[in-house]
Amino acid sequence: MTKVIPTTGITIIIVGLGIAGLTAAIECHRQGHKVIGLEKKSTVYQLGDIIGLSENGLKVLSQWPNANGTSVASTLTSLGSELSSVEIFSSAGELKYTIPFGADSPVAGLFLRRSDLVESLYQYATSELGLDLRYGVTVEEYWETATTAGVIVEGAERISGHCVIGADGIYSKTRAIITGDSPEEDAATLLETGGAIFRSTFDASAVATDPDAQWVLQDASTHDRHEIYLGKDVTILMGTMGKGKYVWWNCSHRDPTKATTNWVQAASIAPVLRYIQDWPIAKKLSAVISKTPQGKCFNHSLVTRKPIRTWVSRQGRMVVIGDAAHQFLPHTGQGANQAIEDAAVVAVCLRLASRSNDSSSREEDGVPLALRVMEKLRQVLGPRVSVIQEGSVEAQEVTLEADMDTGTSGDRFNAISRPAWIHCHDCVSHAHEEFSKVVDALNKGEGNCDAYVPTNAPMDGLFHAEDDYILQSKGAV
Ligand SMILES: Cc1cc2nc3c(=O)[nH]c(=O)nc-3n(C[C@H](O)[C@H](O)[C@H](O)COP(=O)(O)OP(=O)(O)OC[C@H]3O[C@@H](n4cnc5c(N)ncnc54)[C@H](O)[C@@H]3O)c2cc1C
Incomplete structure (x- = not known):
C-alpha cells in the first residue's frame, strides 16, 4: 500500500x-x-x-x-x-570483449x-x-x-x-x-568538445527482408543485440530494442564540419558510410545503416557546459x-x-x-x-x-x-564504465x-x-x- x-x-x-x-x-x-x-x-x-x-x-x-x-x-x-551482454568489436569486426549485461548482472x-x-x-x-x-x-x-x-x-x-x-x-x-x-x-x-553523434532508431520492418541487413535481427526475439565497434576517431553502436521491435544505431565522430547543436534536425547518412568505408566490417554495418528511413537520422554536436x-x-x-x-x-x-x-x-x-x-x-x-x-x-x-x-x-x-586493432589504447580503455x-x-x-x-x-x-x-x-x-x-x-x- x-x-x-x-x-x-x-x-x-x-x-x-x-x-x-x-x-x-x-x-x-x-x-x-x-x-x-x-x-x-x-x-x-x-x-x-x-x-x-x-x-x-x-x-x-x-x-x-x-x-x-x-x-x-x-x-x-x-x-x-532484453540483453544478456554488450559486445565490443574492433573495426575489423573481431570480437574483443563480451560484457555481461542483463537480469543476472549485479549492476542493473x-x-x-x-x-x-x-x-x-x-x-x-x-x-x-x-x-x-x-x-x-x-x-x-x-x-x-x-x-x-x-x-x-x-x-x-x-x-x-x-x-x-x-x-x-x-x-x-x-x-x-x-x-x-x-x-x-x-x-x-557552453563547451564544444570537438565531437558529434549521428543517431537513429527505426522500426525493424525496414531491415527485416533485406538479406544483407537482417543479421541485426537474428535471435532478437529472445535477446536484443547491443554491439560497439571501435575505430580510430569513429565509434559505431548498433543493436535492437524491444526484443527486435526496433533497430537503432549511432556513430560518434570527430566533428571538423561543426554539426548543429539542434537534436531534431534530420541529417544524411552519407557521412557515416564514408567514415567507415575502409573498415573491414563496413559492408555488414553499412547494410543496416543504409536501411535507415528518410528523416530518421540526426547528427548533432556533442556539447557540455x-x-x-x-x-x-x-x-x-x-x-x-x-x-x-x-x-x-x-x-x-x-x-x-x-x-x-x-x-x-x-x-x-x-x-x-x-x-x-x-x-x-x-x-x-x-x-x-x-x-x-x-x-x-x-x-x-x-x-x-x-x-x-x-x-x-x-x-x-x-x-x-x-584502437582495438593495434591494441595501443591498452589499459586506458573502458568500453562501458x-x-x-x-x-x-x-x-x-x-x-x-x-x-x-x-x-x-x-x-x-x-x-x-x-x-x-x-x-x-x-x-x-x-x-x-x-x-x-x-x-x-x-x-x-
Ligand atoms: C530532442 C532530444 C533528444 C535526446 N535524445 C537523447 C537520446 O537519444 N539519448 C540520450 O541519452 N539522451 C538524449 N537526450 C538528452 C537527455 O534526454 C537529457 O540529458 C535528459 O533527459 C535530461 O533532460 P531534461 O529533462 O533536463 O531536458 P529536456 O529533455 O531537454 O527537457 C526540457 C523540456 O523543457 C521544455 N521547455 C524549454 N523551455 C521551455 C519554456 N520556456 N516553457 C516551457 N517548457 C520549456 C522543452 O520543450 C523540453 O521538453 C536528448 C535530448 C533532447 C532535447
Whole structure:
C-alpha cells in the first residue's frame, strides 16, 4: 500500500516536462508538495533514440508503485532491451570483449527509447497520480519575492507558487535568470568538445527482408543485440530494442564540419558510410545503416557546459535541474540518470526543510534553505555532477582514441564504465542522511564548509572510469 505523506503546503511550478521535469513532478507530489507542470510543446511526444537508465536512476523509479502492484521501473523494463551482454568489436569486426549485461548482472541497467521513457513518466504522473501538467504553455518570464515565486506564460497569465524548478533543458531560460548572466555570458558557458553523434532508431520492418541487413535481427526475439565497434576517431553502436521491435544505431565522430547543436534536425547518412568505408566490417554495418528511413537520422554536436556559478536564485526560490543545470556527453550514460537524481533530491530537501506540515506562514516553508542544500549536495560540497561532467568528456576522448586493432589504447580503455560510486548511489537515502550535515556546514558560513566530507563522489574529485562490475567478476576487488 502507498504510504501517505502529509502535505507541506508548498506549491511548486515546474518549467519543462522532459525527463527531469516529469520526475520532479512525480517526486515532489510523493513528498507532499503541490505541483503545476508547464511544457511548451503541445504533446508529450519526444524525439531521441536509445537512452540508458542505470541502477542509480532505476532505484528512484522502483519506488513508484503502479496500480497493478508493480513499479514504474518494471514497466520500463518490459519496454526496454532484453540483453544478456554488450559486445565490443574492433573495426575489423573481431570480437574483443563480451560484457555481461542483463537480469543476472549485479549492476542493473536498462536501454530504452527516450520517447517510451518520457511517455511512461507522463502516464504515471497523469493517469496514476492525477498531476496538473499543462502542455502547449511557454514560460516567458520569472519572478520571486521573499515568500513566493512564479512565472508569466505566453498570453500573460501569471502563475504563482512558492518555488520554481527550471527543468527546461540545455537552452534553459531559467538558468540565466538565476545566474544573472546575459545571453552572451550564458552562451559562453557552453563547451564544444570537438565531437558529434549521428543517431537513429527505426522500426525493424525496414531491415527485416533485406538479406544483407537482417543479421541485426537474428535471435532478437529472445535477446536484443547491443554491439560497439571501435575505430580510430569513429565509434559505431548498433543493436535492437524491444526484443527486435526496433533497430537503432549511432556513430560518434570527430566533428571538423561543426554539426548543429539542434537534436531534431534530420541529417544524411552519407557521412557515416564514408567514415567507415575502409573498415573491414563496413559492408555488414553499412547494410543496416543504409536501411535507415528518410528523416530518421540526426547528427548533432556533442556539447557540455562549464559548471555554472549557482543553481539557485538570489531569493532562493528558483532552481535549475537536469540539462538546464549541467550537461553530459552520452559516453557516461548519465544524462537521464542525473536528471532523475536532481529531481528526487530537490523534492526530498523541500520536504525536510519545510518547518511544519501545514504551515500557514509561507516564510516558514523552508524553500530557500532546501534549494541551497540541494545545490550543495549535487554540485558544490558533494561535487557529484561536476565530476561526471568532466568524466564524460574524458570518456569521449578515450573512446575515440581507442584502437582495438593495434591494441595501443591498452589499459586506458573502458568500453562501458560503470563505476560503483555512480551506479550504486541511492540519492534519496543520501539526501536524508546528509541534509542536516549540509545545513550545519552552511550555518558555519560558506567559507567554512571544509569539514563537510562528501559521500556521493570520489574523495580525490576524479572520475575513475572503471567498470566495477567487470572488476568484481574477475575477483579483482
Ligand atoms: C530532442 C532530444 C533528444 C535526446 N535524445 C537523447 C537520446 O537519444 N539519448 C540520450 O541519452 N539522451 C538524449 N537526450 C538528452 C537527455 O534526454 C537529457 O540529458 C535528459 O533527459 C535530461 O533532460 P531534461 O529533462 O533536463 O531536458 P529536456 O529533455 O531537454 O527537457 C526540457 C523540456 O523543457 C521544455 N521547455 C524549454 N523551455 C521551455 C519554456 N520556456 N516553457 C516551457 N517548457 C520549456 C522543452 O520543450 C523540453 O521538453 C536528448 C535530448 C533532447 C532535447
